[in-house]
Amino acid sequence: MKNLTALSLKTAQGLLYVLDQTLLPQQQRWLACRTVAEMVAMIKALQLRGAPAIGIGACLLLAYRASVGDSRQQLLLDAEVLRAARPTAVNLMNNLDSMIAALQQPDFKAAAIACAEQLFAEDVALCQRMAEHGAALVQQGEQLLTHCNTGGLATAGVGTALGVINLAHQQGKNIRLWVDETRPLLQGGRLTAWECQQLGIPYQLICDNMAAMLMARGQVDRIFVGSDRIAVNGDFANKVGTYSLAVLAHYHKVPFYVVAPHTTVDLACADGSAIPIEQRHGDEVRGVSGGFGQAIWAPQDAPVFNPAFDVTPAALVTGWVLDTGVYNQADIAAGALQQFG
Numbered sequence: 001m002k003n004l005t006a007l008s009l010k011t012a013q014g015l016l017y018v019l020d021q022t023l024l025p026q027q028q029r030w031l032a033c034r035t036v037a038e039m040v041a042m043i044k045a046l047q048l049r050g051a052p053a054i055g056i057g058a059c060l061l062l063a064y065r066a067s068v069g070d071s072r073q074q075l076l077l078d079a080e081v082l083r084a085a086r087p088t089a090v091n092l093m094n095n096l097d098s099m100i101a102a103l104q105q106p107d108f109k110a111a112a113i114a115c116a117e118q119l120f121a122e123d124v125a126l127c128q129r130m131a132e133h134g135a136a137l138v139q140q141g142e143q144l145l146t147h148c149n150t151g152g153l154a155t156a157g158v159g160t161a162l163g164v165i166n167l168a169h170q171q172g173k174n175i176r177l178w179v180d181e182t183r184p185l186l187q188g189g190r191l192t193a194w195e196c197q198q199l200g201i202p203y204q205l206i207c208d209n210m211a212a213m214l215m216a217r218g219q220v221d222r223i224f225v226g227s228d229r230i231a232v233n234g235d236f237a238n239k240v241g242t243y244s245l246a247v248l249a250h251y252h253k254v255p256f257y258v259v260a261p262h263t264t265v266d267l268a269c270a271d272g273s274a275i276p277i278e279q280r281h282g283d284e285v286r287g288v289s290g291g292f293g294q295a296i297w298a299p300q301d302a303p304v305f306n307p308a309f310d311v312t313p314a315a316l317v318t319g320w321v322l323d324t325g326v327y328n329q330a331d332i333a334a335g336a337l338q339q340f341g
């Protein structure tokens, strides 16, 4: 396998390494990943996270397993085990489908490696195109807002929503960014804040419940978020809290954009009600843990509701920024997403 490098994934001398995102920003620790069980555990624990990154990581692991001599039959079984690691991000399923097709080739080992390398390269290119389409929407001096982490850590490339924001910054648009901390796992506070510092993007961190006040004061000009799965009617799933942001944006007439590669469209989902939503452990809401330590403030057995994602209805979206272009409400209603998947 070639040596590949992204912010959260890399291959070197044939081995796969994952940057443990649960420890950021306090610690930068790369973990070697050799087995399917290790990869499943990393995805479930969100050591590897972000819709495109988990799909690419799972396929790189299968390519590694092929390179060390696993049988085609074993690799096909392992692909199904990996598919079940997280349910919402369709990129994982789509990338594994590509890998399964590669494993049908006569030289399945070479095909698996080529497939993983191609998925990696393709994601880099898709991110760049999304960034170009999205950054063109941003005006000089705007105050932007984002949720969760959608940057280089979540993809093989520059990211989805954060890729757009970073390109607008690089273009000298003098933007400022509000970063939602993103409870319960703090992907904004830990990961997006860290990426913004690396990239030199001027940002301020806010708790999720401060966005309404900023919008009321006219301090948010545009919102960009990512997505884990987009239904054909334009409804989309993203990190829990995205829906409330969209409702707030609608009320305050703030343009609200979802940024995702066309491969995030799922033709099997007619609308958002068909998107499976992952439910996670109650401890994530009872407290927090990470590279900074652990704090639990709720009663140990407090009953918890903890969906990892929510669905934003298409009616609340100003624009769908895909690698293929920007689509508006009329485009989506006319079936623009039907060509993807």
Ligand SMILES: CSC[C@@H](O)[C@@H](O)C(=O)COP(=O)(O)O
Binding pocket: 046, 049, 050, 051, 052, 089, 147, 148, 149, 150, 151, 154, 155, 159, 160, 161, 187, 225, 226, 227, 228, 238, 239, 240, 308
């Ligand atoms: C490219 S990022 C799109 C989404 O994957 C992102 O917004 C998100 O919700 C990530 O959730 P996570 O639970 O951290 O994997």
